[in-house]
Amino acid sequence: MKELVEYIAKSIVDAPDQVIVTETTEEGVVTIKLEVAPEDKGRVIGKQGRVAQAMRTLIRVMAVRKGTRAQLEIV
Amino acid sequence: MESLEMRGKNVKEAIELALEQLGREREEVEITVVRESKSGILGIGSEEAIVKVTPIDQTETSEDESVGVARDATLEILQYMEVSASVDIEPPVPGEMPGVILNIIGDDMGILIGRRGQTLSSLQQVVRLIVSHRLKTWVPLNLDVEGYRKRRYASLKILAKHLGEQVLETGKSVTLEPMPSNERRIVHMALADFPGVTTVSVGEGEGRKVIISLKKK
Numbered sequence: 001m002k003e004l005v006e007y008i009a010k011s012i013v014d015a016p017d018q019v020i021v022t023e024t025t026e027e028g029v030v031t032i033k034l035e036v037a038p039e040d041k042g043r044v045i046g047k048q049g050r051v052a053q054a055m056r057t058l059i060r061v062m063a064v065r066k067g068t069r070a071q072l073e074i075v
Numbered sequence: 076m077e078s079l080e081m082r083g084k085n086v087k088e089a090i091e092l093a094l095e096q097l098g099r100e101r102e103e104v105e106i107t108v109v110r111e112s113k114s115g116i117l118g119i120g121s122e123e124a125i126v127k128v129t130p131i132d133q134t135e136t137s138e139d140e141s142v143g144v145a146r147d148a149t150l151e152i153l154q155y156m157e158v159s160a161s162v163d164i165e166p167p168v169p170g171e172m173p174g175v176i177l178n179i180i181g182d183d184m185g186i187l188i189g190r191r192g193q194t195l196s197s198l199q200q201v202v203r204l205i206v207s208h209r210l211k212t213w214v215p216l217n218l219d220v221e222g223y224r225k226r227r228y229a230s231l232k233i234l235a236k237h238l239g240e241q242v243l244e245t246g247k248s249v250t251l252e253p254m255p256s257n258e259r260r261i262v263h264m265a266l267a268d269f270p271g272v273t274t275v276s277v278g279e280g281e282g283r284k285v286i287i288s289l290k291k292k
Contacts (some may be wrong), residue, residue, distance in 0.1 A: 004155035011148065011205040043208075051204065054197035061186050061194055062156055 001059050001070055005032050009057055013040035030063065030070040044074060078129035085112045086124045093128040105129045141206055141214040142175055148205040149177055149218065152198065158187065165219075170264055171228055172257060174215030177202075178222060187220045192227070195220055196255060228261050235265035237273045238287050248288035253278065259285050 002023040010016040015037040022033045036044050045052045056072050062071035079097060082090030094101065107127040116119030122249055146162050153160050160181030164265055179187060188195050199218040207213045219225060238249045251262065263274050263286045273290045276283055 004152065007151060007155055008201055008205070012201075012208045046204075050200065054200045057189070057194055057197035058152070058156065058201070061189070065157075065186065 001030060001062050002032055004058060004062065005034055005055060007045050007073065008058075009034055009036060012043050012051070013037065014043075015040055025068075028068055030068055031073060032059065032070065033075055035075050040052045041074070078127050080109065080125060080127050082125050083112075084123060084125040086126060089124045089126040090128065093126060097128065097130055099130055103131055105131055120152050141210055141216065142177075144209055145177055145202055145206045145214075145216050148202050149198070150259075152201065153179070153187075158183075160184070160187075167215075167217075168225075168228075169230065171261060172215070172217050174217055176219050176225075178219045178225075180221060180282045184221045184223075188223050191255060192223065192258075193255075195223065196257075224257075227258065231258055231261045231266040235262045235287070236269065239266050239269045242272050242289060246289055248286055251285045251287070253282045253284045256283075259283065262287075 002021050006019060006021040008024075009019045009021065013019060013036050018035075018037040018040070020035040024031050024033075024034075034044060043051070046054075052072065052074055059070045059072055079093050081089045081093035081096070083092055090101075090106060094104065097104065105128070107129075109125040109127050110122065113120065113122040113126035140163055146164065146260055149162055150160075158181065160179050163178040163180055165176040167176065171242050186194065187198065189197075195218060202218060203214075203216060207215065217224070229230055234251075236250070242249055254262070259276050263276075266272055266287065271290055272287055274285055274287050278284055
């Protein structure tokens with residue numbers, strides 16, 4: 001799931017080398033943390049949070065297939 | 076488009092003549108110099124310059140490029156999602172959404188559609204964003220999964236016409252179930268030329284829906 005978020009984020013920001021994605025699992029919940037350059041934050045969140053929402057939808061689909069739960073945090 | 080060979084006293088003149096004949100600007104063509112001109116002595120042994128001028132169809136080139144970028148991005152995302160699928164390119168449908176359709180084909184595609192097409196919409200949004208970021212320009216393009224949207228649009232058009240007739244007969248407005256924006260657009264467009272009725276969207280976010288009512292005279 002980390003790779004998916006990383007690919008999408010790097011493809012839509014101006015500073016792809018500053019994209020950092022980490023994945024941790026705790027009590028069956030996968031947490032993906034996405035960190036980007038301050039200037040790129042708006043891009044990965046999107047108007048009214050639409051881009052973040054779209055990424056959440058996609059990782060949720062993956063999580064359901066794997067039988068786990070996943071959440072995306074943008075920091 | 077076909078390329079044109081043109082002769083002139085020198086390269087510059089040959090290019091100018093070719094551009095004039097093609098009705099193109101310098102930036103819109105690719106030029107190959109076939110032969111430089113030779114001046115000769117007193118006109119003896121002189122040769123005219125020959126250039127080959129090929130028009131560049133800019134819209135076509137960029138559309139092809141955007142489709143390629145979109146297809147690659149889609150396949151890459153699907154790979155990361157561990158979904159094995161292929162992508163078919165289909166032409167835009169008049170009266171529906173502008174832009175080509177990238178139809179994703181494979182097994183177990185239901186998960187890529189999602190409730191009310193939500194997963195498909197998310198996928199489309201991300202692909203559009205990647206394409207526009209990479210090409211630095213907005214390109215209309217659409218994603219579909221196993222023709223889900225195509226079928227959905229077809230039935231929405233039939234439903235819209237049917238409800239339009241019902242509104243005309245009864246004089247009563249009809250409210251459709253909440254729909255995403257692309258589907259509302261299909262309903263609006265299906266009834267745009269339908270005499271006597273008018274459509275409007277009401278509500279917010281996921282609850283937004285179309286109302287079909289009699290056109291006030």
